Amino acid sequence: MTTKTxxxxxxxxxxxGFFTDPDQWSEAMASEIARGEGIAGLTExxxxxxxxxxxxxxxKGAAPNVRALAKASGVPIKELYHLFPKGPAKLAAxxxxxxxxxxxx
Amino acid sequence: xxxxxxxxxxxxxxxLAANRLRRVLEPTDQVVVVDADNGHLYQPGFLFVPFGxxxxxxxVRSRAGQLRQGVEFVESAVDRVDLDADTVVLADGxxxxxxxxxxxxxxxxxxxxxxxxxxxxWGQRIHTFYSLPGAAVLGGALATFEGGRIAVNLVDLPxxxxxxxxxxxxxxxxxxxxxxxxxxxxxxxxxPLDAAFTKASCNRTLSGLxxxxxxxxxxxxxxAAVDGEKGRLVSYDEREVDFDMAVMVxxxxxxxxxxxxxxxxxxxxxxxxxxxxxxxxxKPNVFVIGDATxxxxxxxxxxxxxxxxxxxxxxRRFLAGEEPDARFDGHTNCFxxxxxxxxxxIDFNDDLDPVPGRFPxxxxxxxxxxxxxxxxxxxxxxxxxxxAILPGREIPFIESAMPALGKRxxxxxxxxxxxxxxx
Numbered sequence: 001m002t003t004k005t006x007x008x009x010x011x012x013x014x015x016x017g018f019f020t021d022p023d024q025w026s027e028a029m030a031s032e033i034a035r036g037e038g039i040a041g042l043t044e045x046x047x048x049x050x051x052x053x054x055x056x057x058x059x060k061g062a063a064p065n066v067r068a069l070a071k072a073s074g075v076p077i078k079e080l081y082h083l084f085p086k087g088p089a090k091l092a093a094x095x096x097x098x099x100x101x102x103x104x105x
Numbered sequence: 106x107x108x109x110x111x112x113x114x115x116x117x118x119x120x121l122a123a124n125r126l127r128r129v130l131e132p133t134d135q136v137v138v139v140d141a142d143n144g145h146l147y148q149p150g151f152l153f154v155p156f157g158x159x160x161x162x163x164x165v166r167s168r169a170g171q172l173r174q175g176v177e178f179v180e181s182a183v184d185r186v187d188l189d190a191d192t193v194v195l196a197d198g199x200x201x202x203x204x205x206x207x208x209x210x211x212x213x214x215x216x217x218x219x220x221x222x223x224x225x226x227w228g229q230r231i232h233t234f235y236s237l238p239g240a241a242v243l244g245g246a247l248a249t250f251e252g253g254r255i256a257v258n259l260v261d262l263p264x265x266x267x268x269x270x271x272x273x274x275x276x277x278x279x280x281x282x283x284x285x286x287x288x289x290x291x292x293x294x295x296x297p298l299d300a301a302f303t304k305a306s307c308n309r310t311l312s313g314l315x316x317x318x319x320x321x322x323x324x325x326x327x328x329a330a331v332d333g334e335k336g337r338l339v340s341y342d343e344r345e346v347d348f349d350m351a352v353m354v355x356x357x358x359x360x361x362x363x364x365x366x367x368x369x370x371x372x373x374x375x376x377x378x379x380x381x382x383x384x385x386x387x388k389p390n391v392f393v394i395g396d397a398t399x400x401x402x403x404x405x406x407x408x409x410x411x412x413x414x415x416x417x418x419x420x421r422r423f424l425a426g427e428e429p430d431a432r433f434d435g436h437t438n439c440f441x442x443x444x445x446x447x448x449x450x451i452d453f454n455d456d457l458d459p460v461p462g463r464f465p466x467x468x469x470x471x472x473x474x475x476x477x478x479x480x481x482x483x484x485x486x487x488x489x490x491x492x493a494i495l496p497g498r499e500i501p502f503i504e505s506a507m508p509a510l511g512k513r514x515x516x517x518x519x520x521x522x523x524x525x526x527x528x
Contacts, residue, residue, distance in 0.1 A: 064372075066327070067261060067356070071372035078329060081341035086325065102401060 006032055011097075018093065018100045022057060025097025033095045039084070042095075046083050049075055053096035063093040063101040107133045108424055111193055111203035113183055114360070115140035115168035117148075117495070118395025118409035119209030125417040125497035126207075127173045130424070136175070137201065139193070141182040143168045146237060147490060149406065149483075152269055152442065154240035156280045157248070161241045171495045183210075186366035188388050205390050205420050208369075208376050210360035212265060212396040212404055218356045219260055219328060226333025231351045234273060235265070246350065247280065252289025253349030258338055259296045260328045260356050263375075265396060265404045267303060268451075270294065270354050271311055272442045277352075278318040279444030293321040295338060295346050300324060306458040307451060310473055314443060357404070359397055375399040380455070381432040383416045390423065392416050400435070401455070407438040410494050414505040417497075436507040438464070440483035448479035454507040462512035465503055469511060 001020065002013050007028040012020045019025055030050060031042050039046070052073040056064050066089040070077040080088035089101045110126055112119045115138045123138050130136065145168040153159035169178040182196035192202045214235055216223050222231065232243040255277065259270045274294050281287040294301065294315065301312045301322055315322055329341040331351060338346040359374025368387050370376050377386040378398040385391035394416050395409035402408045412433055419429030435455030442448045450470050451459035463469040470482055493500050 060377075065262075068372045077327075078341055081327070081329075085342060087327075 014100070016094075016100060019097040020099065022054075022098045029097065030095050033097075037091055037094065039091075039095075043083075045075065045079070046095075049073055049080065049083060049088075049092050050096045053092050053098055057093075057096070057098040063089065063096075063098045065089050065101050107135060108204040109135040109137060109202065110205045110207065110420065110424075111201055112136065112138045112207040112209055113140075113186075113193065113362075114138075114209035114211055114395075114397070115143075115145060115172070115178065116209065116211050116395065117406045117490075118211070118397070118412065119207065120145065120168070120171050120495045121410060121413045121497045122207050122209060122394050122416055123176045124171075124173045124495065125413055126420060127176050128497065129417060129421055132175070134424075135177065137177045137179060138168070138172060139179045139181060139183060139195070139201075140168055141180070143178075143180050145171055145495075147487060148265065149490070150487065151234050151237060151240045152272055152276070154237070155234050155243040155247050155273075156276050157244060161237050164237065166491070171491070173496070183360070183362040184365065185362055186369055186391075188366070188368050188391070191390065203390075205392065205424060207416070207420070208363075208385065208391065208393045208397045209395055209409075210363070210397050212263070212357040213360055213374070215356040215358045218358075219353075220330035221333060222331045222353060222355060224331070224333055226336075229333075230336065230349060231331055231333050231353060233353045233355055234269075235354060243352065247277070248284075250281070250284075250286060250290070250350065252286045254291045254293065254336075254347055255350045255352065256293050256295050256338060256346050256348035257352045257354075258326075258328055258331075258346075259294075259298075259354045261297050262303070263373075263404055264354055264357050266439070267403055267405075268439055268441045270296075271301065271315070273352060274315065274320045275318060275444040276442060278320060287319075291321070292319065293323060293346065293348075295323045295326045295328070297327045298324060304451075304453065304458055306460065307473065310449070311441075314475075318444070357396075363397075371399050373399075380435070382419050382429040383412055383433055384419070384423075384429060392420055392423075402433075402435045403437045403439070405437060405439055406490070406494065408436070411436040411438075411505045413497060433505070434507055436505060438503075440479055440486065442480065442483055443475050446480050447475045447477055448483050449473060449475055450479045450482065452507065452512075457507065457509075457512075460512045464511060465508045467511040472512065 011024040084091035112123045127136050144165050147164040150159045150164040184194045184196050192200045234240040300308045302308050327341045330339045363370035363374045376393045378393040394412050396404040415431040415433045418431040422429050438452045440448045452464050453459040461473045464472050
């Protein structure tokens, strides 16, 4: 666990950089986190996914995986990979300030 | 007063739940099982079919024949569940009301959700052993395989029996060696995960085995399309893996009627379920067992078996107007076939990862270690399945709550730290 200053506020992150307390997140932090992950600018389409992530987390207490994200957000998987390269669900969760999506076992 | 418990699905979870419920409920209560067909498949046997170690026709029995006397079997597809009316509507429009509903309709292969999977080359160079006909066709192809690149591709989780794709790699290595074509064959396991398996403590053992058997591993590969003409898997981030034969583990979803039942399922067709009581989050008189749940626990017969005891206890309490108080702990137990007549055994739950030691107690089968004994355990399991698991009998020493005796926990914690430290 580490702490970091984002948009002028102290936030707690886990070892992989995910927020441990989603209430510490604010929209102002998103683009700074995104830049750190190699995403230069957040478009409206990025925000659609980020807001959906926050909404899902608030509703269900867990971030969705990429298939559920695509089905429920209306953004196709292919586009999710363009917006958030490598791992869309993980990356979108990180930028949206919610804990890492838990996989199945 | 007569009450009706309606069970949707006559597979592992539905059958064992119905049989256990029949035993504990009042004789005046009805237990009804609905399934679209009357063929109960021994799914753990699919893995062995492509290697000629199991014959497809011997893996199918009548669903009705596995149900106790006094359990009614209705052969029909389900159109939808009406949660507000406590009613299930069958495909022909017949409505059946229920006091308690048990959703046990498992998971379904979504072959068409991966571009090209069933296109050019399907059944010729693109295969799956996740269906019985698919496993039989793959068996024919492997028997005449003369070398080349075989890609075993897990498209995405969740899938039934998450260790089966690895077992397939181990058995394929053994089988192709026996046929004398292994040296001309490149065997590659392609996974969307960042390691060979989902559980860190198993990864070291399983990755070691893959390496030892010369199976290459491609990680973080999210399959977007299967190109049967050019013989390649293509990922969403535009990487490619070439193949002469692709063995696909397709996407899974819940039963189709769940999507037609307002408020019951999640976007993938699985049913949001309370991980402890096994009640559907949608309504307290709906219970869920086996693959149909959205739980993190593996989609595996052993999980359905361990859930069965909890579910039946809670259904009985619910019908008596009491709070469901039994709690499922995520207990999972699986044999992992590793080829050459050997197998591993792993046993874990939500809180404790697979560890070395012995199961179910200090004098038992070795855990997380290859042995001949575990292979025979896996083979013997088929008889246990038909004659003890499905009838819902208690199996001596193997209970719902995960046993801790005989497990070398401290060593496992150290191993975990080493794995964590190496990352």
